[in-house]
Amino acid sequence: MTEAKITARNVDVFYGPKKAINDVSIDIGNGIVTAFIGPSGCGKSTFLRTLNRMNDTIAGARVDGEILLDGEDIYDPAMDPVALRARVGMVFQKPNPFPKSIYENIAYGPRIHGLANAKADMDVVVERALTKAGLWDEVKDRLSDAGTALSGGQQQRLCIARAIAVSPEVILMDEPCSALDPIATARIEELIDELKESFAIVIVTHSMQQAARVSQKTAFFHLGSLVEYGETDQIFTNPRETRTKDYITGRYG
Numbered sequence: 001m002t003e004a005k006i007t008a009r010n011v012d013v014f015y016g017p018k019k020a021i022n023d024v025s026i027d028i029g030n031g032i033v034t035a036f037i038g039p040s041g042c043g044k045s046t047f048l049r050t051l052n053r054m055n056d057t058i059a060g061a062r063v064d065g066e067i068l069l070d071g072e073d074i075y076d077p078a079m080d081p082v083a084l085r086a087r088v089g090m091v092f093q094k095p096n097p098f099p100k101s102i103y104e105n106i107a108y109g110p111r112i113h114g115l116a117n118a119k120a121d122m123d124v125v126v127e128r129a130l131t132k133a134g135l136w137d138e139v140k141d142r143l144s145d146a147g148t149a150l151s152g153g154q155q156q157r158l159c160i161a162r163a164i165a166v167s168p169e170v171i172l173m174d175e176p177c178s179a180l181d182p183i184a185t186a187r188i189e190e191l192i193d194e195l196k197e198s199f200a201i202v203i204v205t206h207s208m209q210q211a212a213r214v215s216q217k218t219a220f221f222h223l224g225s226l227v228e229y230g231e232t233d234q235i236f237t238n239p240r241e242t243r244t245k246d247y248i249t250g251r252y253g
């Protein structure tokens with residue numbers, strides 16, 4: 001079975017005086033996909049952002065409790081948030097390539113983290129990341145074109161390649177398919193399935209079908225609390241909590 005890659009204990013998140021996450025504890029496994037589901041505003045994205053300290057960038061946001069990555073406290077003052085975000089990468093709802101070439105979109109991270117310096121080494125890193133993201137064949141002859149010139153689905157795969165290029169351990173995905181059509185979505189879902197061999201993946205999704213298709217574990221959030229967490233099959237076929245059952249059967253959402 002899988003071991004915990006991330007352990008969160010008694011996590012609260014506040015925006016100013018407002019509590020958005022209430023006492024969440026969860027173990028997130030390695031080598032699997034974990035889905036966060038729940039109605040709009042229940043705190044899925046807020047909790048996801050605690051896992052690589054993206055909330056640090058939001059004025060007035062405060063995180064209490066403990067989050068460990070391989071046993072190491074990510075909120076320890078000695079932890080460098082930039083180095084942390086290389087270990088725990090993120091892919092956002094809307095594809096957001098840098099206004100640079102396809103090549104530079106990938107090379108930027110490895111360069112600033114000193115992972116590749118010589119051009120030949122960087123070429124290898126770029127090819128490997130694009131291949132892993134299932135994009136190499138489509139872009140290998142146009143690496144100097146702008147990243148923004150790609151289709152939406154290709155842009156999202158570029159953003160996944162960019163996250164992969166710095167060799168992260170965890171990839172956080174915040175509704176990565178919500179701006180994509182069904183074909184591009186299917187490509188990303190296949191990719192997520194392949195990537196889980198190499199990374200711990202956490203995905204926030206509004207689509208219960210997507211959670212059921214791509215994840216092995218599912219966490220159901222409601223009003224800032226983690227209501228139920230378990231094997232995806234169990235959550236969708238035999239939920240223990242009434243609130244989970246009501247949500248997955250479409251009674252509210």
Ligand SMILES: Nc1ncnc2c1ncn2[C@@H]1O[C@H](COP(=O)(O)OP(=O)(O)OP(=O)(O)O)[C@@H](O)[C@H]1O
Pocket residue numbers: 015020038039040041042043044045046047058206
């Ligand atoms: N930057 C912010 N400042 C203040 N409040 C915020 C901020 N971001 C989120 N919130 C509030 O925190 C709560 C949780 O929001 P969050 O976006 O995490 O929920 P969500 O489950 O991801 O929602 P959705 O599915 O609609 O994206 C909401 O009440 C929201 O209004």
